[in-house]
Amino acid sequence: MSDIYQHFRKDEEPFIDQVLEWKQIVADQYRMKLTDFLDPREQVILNSLVGQPDEVKLGFFGGFSEAERKRAILYPEYAEPSAEDFQLQAYEVLYPQKFASIEHRELLGSLMGIGLKRQKFGDLIYAGGIWQFVCSEEVADFVFSQLGQIGKVKVSLEKIPLSKLKVPEQDVEIMDDTVSSLRLDSVCSAVSRLSRQKAQALVKNGLVKVNWKVIEDPSYSLAEGDKLSVRGFGRFTLKSIDGKTKKGKWRLTFEKQK
Structure with a gap:
């Protein structure tokens, strides 16, 4: 076990332990394991600990292919996860764009302010004055009911399919x-x-x-x-x-x- 840790930073050890536990669950119980949203570094760690020739396979999805934050599914060889298995919900933020503006930090702060961890949310997307975000399906209804204000701006949310996300061009x-x-x-x-x-x-x-x-x-x-x-x-x-x-x-x- 210590041989694994030596390849990573000390502060990453708790996440490594979590990954090894996920991997053991999939191997022992022959079922899929869905994670919360992972940042790019966590994705690298997970990918390195779940090898390609391994009996446990790995998939990532964050709502669109260029997403920075993604949920992962660890799954046994016989399974093949679909996009629906990642259990994602997208929202568009409705607010008076002509009279108010919303900053990234304000949206993120308001999402954290309703009592949920960052790991329950994927990318926050801004395009043409419109804010959208992706969250875990299991907290979607709670987010919908609780998020009514961002900064000083009154807002409401509209559920949208992932296909309606305004994916920013990668520059x-x-x-x-x-x-x-x-x-x-x-x-x-x-x-x-x-x-x-x-x-x-x-x-x-x-x-x-x-x-x-x-x-x-x-x-x-x-x-x-x-x-x-x-x-x-x-x-x-x-x-x-x-x-x-x-x-x-x-x-x-x-x-x-x-």
């Missing part, structure tokens, strides 16, 4: 770089084109988030699937770690959101 720039280490300050230096010293100051001043959490430790180690937000420089996804160069530097591939 990303692929970046390849090499870094001396996977430390947060080193990677921040690469994506921001700042010196290591200046990047370290950004981290220590609370201007850098990893997977939506402020991390102030410059030595924090990054991993595949991590979302990196550097204030003033944008959002990046560490898509892959592609081994080392002859000089011992790490080859990395990023996606930068434009």
Whole structure:
């Protein structure tokens, strides 16, 4: 068991334990196991712990193919999950768009304010003044009955099929770089084109988030699937770690959101 943990960060161990428990349930009971919404890093961990040749298979879906947050289904070999098995519900937020505006943080804060965890919600989508979001089917009716205001704006919700989601166009720039280490300050230096010293100051001043959490430790180690937000420089996804160069530097591939 300790051999598994050594490939991951200390703070990821509880999630690893959860994944191993899910996997055991599927293997022992020959039934599907549906998870809550997972962020990209959690998806990478789950994918690495449930191998392709394994008796337990794995599928992801978040309402549309480009979704960032997705639910996962672990299932036995004989089963083949459908889109309905992921139990997703989409909503459109109705509000007076000509007289009011809603920010992403306000919508997310209001959803959390009704007493549900972030894991019950998928992507929040904004297009042409319209806000939509995806949630777990099991909490859909509760969300519908409880969400009546976002910030100072009175709102109502309309159930919509997943096919009506206004999927945003993916406008990303692929970046390849090499870094001396996977430390947060080193990677921040690469994506921001700042010196290591200046990047370290950004981290220590609370201007850098990893997977939506402020991390102030410059030595924090990054991993595949991590979302990196550097204030003033944008959002990046560490898509892959592609081994080392002859000089011992790490080859990395990023996606930068434009």
